[in-house]
Amino acid sequence: MDSSLTTDVVVLGGGPTGENVADYAHKGGLDAVIVERDLLGGECSFWACMPSKALLRPGDALAGVRRVDGARQAVRGGLDVAAVLARRDGFAAGWDDAGQVAWAEGAGLRVVRGHGRVTGERVVTVGTPDGGEVTIEARHAVVVATGSVPVIPSLDGLDEAPFWTTREATAAQSVPGRLVVLGAGVAGTELAQAFARLGSDVTLLARDAVLRAFAAPARELVAAGLQADGVDVRLGVSVRRVERRVGANDDEPGGVLVHLDDDSTILADELLVATGRRPATGDVGLEWARPGLEPGDPLDVDDSGRVPDVPWLYGAGDVTGRAPLTHQGKYAARAVGTAIAQRAAGKLDGAVEAWSDVAATADGVAVPQVVFSDPQVASVGHSADAARDAGLQVRTVELEIAVAGSSLYADDYAGWAQLVIDDARDVVVGATFCGPDVAELLHAATIAVVGEVPMSRLWHAVPAYPTVSEVWLRLLEADRFR
Numbered sequence: 157m158d159s160s161l162t163t164d165v166v167v168l169g170g171g172p173t174g175e176n177v178a179d180y181a182h183k184g185g186l187d188a189v190i191v192e193r194d195l196l197g198g199e200c201s202f203w204a205c206m207p208s209k210a211l212l213r214p215g216d217a218l219a220g221v222r223r224v225d226g227a228r229q230a231v232r233g234g235l236d237v238a239a240v241l242a243r244r245d246g247f248a249a250g251w252d253d254a255g256q257v258a259w260a261e262g263a264g265l266r267v268v269r270g271h272g273r274v275t276g277e278r279v280v281t282v283g284t285p286d287g288g289e290v291t292i293e294a295r296h297a298v299v300v301a302t303g304s305v306p307v308i309p310s311l312d313g314l315d316e317a318p319f320w321t322t323r324e325a326t327a328a329q330s331v332p333g334r335l336v337v338l339g340a341g342v343a344g345t346e347l348a349q350a351f352a353r354l355g356s357d358v359t360l361l362a363r364d365a366v367l368r369a370f371a372a373p374a375r376e377l378v379a380a381g382l383q384a385d386g387v388d389v390r391l392g393v394s395v396r397r398v399e400r401r402v403g404a405n406d407d408e409p410g411g412v413l414v415h416l417d418d419d420s421t422i423l424a425d426e427l428l429v430a431t432g433r434r435p436a437t438g439d440v441g442l443e444w445a446r447p448g449l450e451p452g453d454p455l456d457v458d459d460s461g462r463v464p465d466v467p468w469l470y471g472a473g474d475v476t477g478r479a480p481l482t483h484q485g486k487y488a489a490r491a492v493g494t495a496i497a498q499r500a501a502g503k504l505d506g507a508v509e510a511w512s513d514v515a516a517t518a519d520g521v522a523v524p525q526v527v528f529s530d531p532q533v534a535s536v537g538h539s540a541d542a543a544r545d546a547g548l549q550v551r552t553v554e555l556e557i558a559v560a561g562s563s564l565y566a567d568d569y570a571g572w573a574q575l576v577i578d579d580a581r582d583v584v585v586g587a588t589f590c591g592p593d594v595a596e597l598l599h600a601a602t603i604a605v606v607g608e609v610p611m612s613r614l615w616h617a618v619p620a621y622p623t624v625s626e627v628w629l630r631l632l633e634a635d636r637f638r
């Protein structure tokens with residue numbers, strides 16, 4: 157059935173970003189409608205962050221116990237796969253978004269189901285599941301928070317072969333005997349380890365390196381961690397073609413035959429394609445407001461999320477390509493929702509001030525990310541190369557993590573840490589930690605970068621003894637006595 161409605165703000169896409177834009181606009185006194193075509197909560201809640209970490213965490217916990225003599229002896233078996241999958245199902249709420257809808261309604265937001273497109277100035281038209289249309293007019297703003305979609309490489313035979321994207325992998329109801337993972341970025345690396353620990357024979361195919369975006373010592377530690385779990389890590393290989401095999405009988409099982417450019421083949425029960433994501437800018441009606449924008453191009457926005465020259469149109473989250481991570485999408489969402497509300501109230505005019513509550517300034521200087529592999533990689537801010545590309549003169553200090561806290565934490569603890577320091581201001585502009593459970597070391601680094609805390613003052617931030625954080629003291633000493 158067709159209908160129309162008017163509101164203050166229409167948010168296209170109800171992922172973590174869209175939900176937070178709407179919530180913050182509403183907290184600022186505006187009425188907001190979220191348009192969602194799939195599950196409210198988006199990729200993160202149902203097919204990305206939460207289910208993937210739920211698949212990883214039990215293996216991590218078990219590996220943690222095995223690293224401590226005296227505790228190791230208590231481990232009598234492996235993971236209970238059915239229990240792990242059931243726990244993961246719980247985190248994905250059984251792929252039912254009733255809880256998220258209840259939250260949205262409780263927060264005073266309206267949800268319209270269906271595929272939305274921008275069809276005019278401050279107008280969104282939604283094709284609803286029953287074949288009808290809802291036209292929504294926004295008094296103040298339309299926000300595009302449509303996320304991202306997987307990039308599928310054009311490989312000979314891939315169209316005919318059944319394959320998994322990260323959606324099928326994170327929602328898997330059974331564990332394949334043999335799994336080939338194509339792409340050794342963050343998603344491929346995490347899921348290769350998760351399935352290896354759940355019992356799959358995993359082959360991870362990397363065109364160049366595992367986690368190539370991270371510093372070499374961290375990459376090498378992670379590759380070694382994968383190999384220790386039995387993952388066959390193939391570096392510097394490409395897939396030539398993919399072939400679907402129909403099994404003749406139990407002795408000749410079917411699956412996917414992957415042909416590599418080194419002339420070898422691998423037969424797998426499942427092929428996971430994890431070769432990146434691109435902004436979901438196709439079929440959203442953006443060409444109307446942004447002529448020339450091709451599907452997959454990021455939606456360009458300023459720090460308050462506003463599309464240049466289109467004052468009523470905003471973007472936030474993965475769709476902008478700024479920092480495609482849930483926490484950064486939500487951070488941008490808080491700025492966007494607040495900016496829309498302040499502009500509507502006539503309290504915000506002109507350019508936004510950096511580091512104010514209407515600017516996602518940290519996107520350019522301090523994006524934290526954790527790779528939940530074992531060992532973990534946790535980084536924030538600039539790598540040394542990125543800092544130099546940004547015109548900074550930097551020095552680095554790096555060392556193996558070997559402090560009293562790490563030796564107590566795990567026998568044979570292997571880890572690495574690096575600080576990137578801006579010479580001119582003598583402040584940390586980047587940090588990377590790699591090792592078991594280093595994720596929780598990261599926020600201290602994020603605060604140091606965002607707060608631009610001088611090295612001389614960081615000296616007085618004394619890490620408690622005996623914790624892994626003592627690596628901070630070693631890093632400061634290494635810089636001071638270089």
Ligand SMILES: Cc1cc2nc3c(=O)[nH]c(=O)nc-3n(C[C@H](O)[C@H](O)[C@H](O)COP(=O)(O)OP(=O)(O)OC[C@H]3O[C@@H](n4cnc5c(N)ncnc54)[C@H](O)[C@@H]3O)c2cc1C
Pocket residue numbers: 168169170171172173174191192193194195196197198199200203204205206208209270271272273301302303304322326343436439440472473474475480481482483484485
């Ligand atoms: C396997 C995997 C693991 C990840 N793990 C982490 C992690 O541990 N930590 C982390 O920070 N990030 C992680 N990420 C990244 C994270 O999932 C994204 O950064 C995050 O989901 C982006 O949020 P978003 O709201 O911008 O987009 P999305 O979560 O993609 O939400 C967009 C929503 O918009 C809807 N939509 C799209 N187009 C329309 C339309 N035209 N009309 C109506 N609705 C529409 C979609 O259905 C979707 O619900 C992971 C990603 C993957 C793939």
Ligand SMILES: NC(=O)c1ccc[n+]([C@@H]2O[C@H](COP(=O)([O-])OP(=O)(O)OC[C@H]3O[C@@H](n4cnc5c(N)ncnc54)[C@H](O)[C@@H]3O)[C@@H](O)[C@H]2O)c1
Pocket residue numbers: 309338339340341342343344346361362363364367368394395430431432433480481525526527528
């Ligand atoms: N813990 C986390 O924060 C987390 C976890 C998973 C995913 N994510 C996010 O989700 C997004 C998608 O993750 P991703 O790992 O798919 O993307 P990615 O960009 O991190 O990695 C993609 C990898 O695939 C490789 N690749 C591309 N085409 C290929 C081909 N034809 N053959 C072989 N390899 C190929 C690339 O070289 C790269 O290493 C990223 O933004 C990522 O940050 C975050």
